[in-house]
Amino acid sequence: MITAASTKLNLSITTFKGKFFMSRNLIEMIDSYAESNGDRISYNYNGRQNTYRELKTDSDALAEHIDAMALKLNQPIIVFGEKSFEMIVAFLGAVKSGHPYIPVDVNSPSDRLKLINEIAQPAAVIAVSPLPITLPGVEVITNEELERICLEKVTYHNTHSVHGDQTFYIIFTSGTTGVPKGVEISYNNLMSFVEWIKGSDFNLPADLQMLQQPAYSFDLSVMSLYPTLYSGGTLHVLSKKTTDNFIVLFTTLPSLAVNVWVSTPSFVTICLLEPTFDQAHYPQLTHFLFCGEELTHKTAATLKKRFPDAHIFNTYGPTEATVAISQIEITNQVLDDFNRLPIGYLKAGVHGQVVDDQKKPLPSAQKGELVVYGNSVSKGYINNPEKNRQAFYQVKGHNAYRTGDIVAMREDGLLEYFGRSDFQVKLNGFRIELEDVAGLVSQEAHVKQAVVVPKYNAQHTVSMLIAYVVPQDETIKNELESPAAIKKNLTQTMMAYMLPQKFVYRKSLPLSRNGKVDIRAVINEVNPK
Structure with missing residues (x-):
């Protein structure tokens, strides 16, 4: 029997489709490229390229520094910043030293950062970018200190990195009460996902040159x-400034040697507005992987015409199940067979049940809520037992997660998606709790009461958020000035992607029989059948 102790390499035994194979420890595998080909480019960002040698030496130095801080093992470390190379150094440095990391984007409101700190109770914060507020009671490695640490040359012994069922990273999503939830993803969860992406379901190129589009606080x-x-391989990273500027974006994209495109469907829909975004101008681009929101038939069909030889994959998965758990290649046949694209077949090691309101399994092809269990499912939300009881339970000895997504599963296992069972939506790839946004809008000084609802387009995806607002007496002079004032104030408390794009004013909001605001009535008004 082969064990980690019986070989110089840290190998783990994994099952895939009933067969045993061995995979090398994630950290050791990444470090190995520094030894075998240290000048290989690991990170390409804003004209700056960093090698695997730099990735190893910098993360080793940081790990040794964290060890010297004598923090409690397995307690998380917040990593605050944007998309620079130092963010990845901080992730790996934390994990090498035995700590999961929590990525927090530099554009996050201060209140969100404060809440994450209160909920996660981190051992430390690595401020890759300067912190906008002081976090009391937490040790902080400032960006200046991080720069000095990474100049040190150390010989680090990787003896206690995160492994097995220990938490590798924690992604915070929005919560229904305005309080974010921290999803714990273990090392085993992550490796199951990595091996799936690299496996035969996708057949990606051996020399991966992958696009990195979303913020690191977004699990995509x-x-x-x-x-x-x-x-x-090499990560080709787009900054937010680049993606926000169409001219800059299409000056940058042709210069990147990307062969695998990973993004939300919304982002590629924007790119398709550029006529030169096609196979003739990007001949090396052979694979497209989409996740984070629904891939519409219109977007997929347009992309297939532009890149007829490329492999286009629709994937699906909640943050609570490690990024994605199902896939299907969108071929011309799939486009012919489906008006609304299916979300694919579950990956090996993950099982799904379509259940009714009582969690009882439903027959094939019948619509119900998707429950998933297996090697990708999170252990739960950090320090949140109430939400864990609501969302997680045991199925056949495995942790199971209630996705809240309405699906039907065909006899061959193909999943078709029919929307959400609650008031959670996806907009531009971001998961948004409507009640969360409404709560924040209601707290704004000009607003007495509010409800926020989605506006759907013909492709069944959310095109915008609309806030129905009951204003405070005599505070709103006209409907042209007030939205700007409200939005300006809301930017202090919520992420930009959560801001409603339109405000509608009412003297009162409709109520349901139990006296609560009838959100569904407003949704039906905005989206008449």
């Missing part, structure tokens, strides 16, 4: 991050 970023580094 993991789809390119760790499969690429585990393979010794």
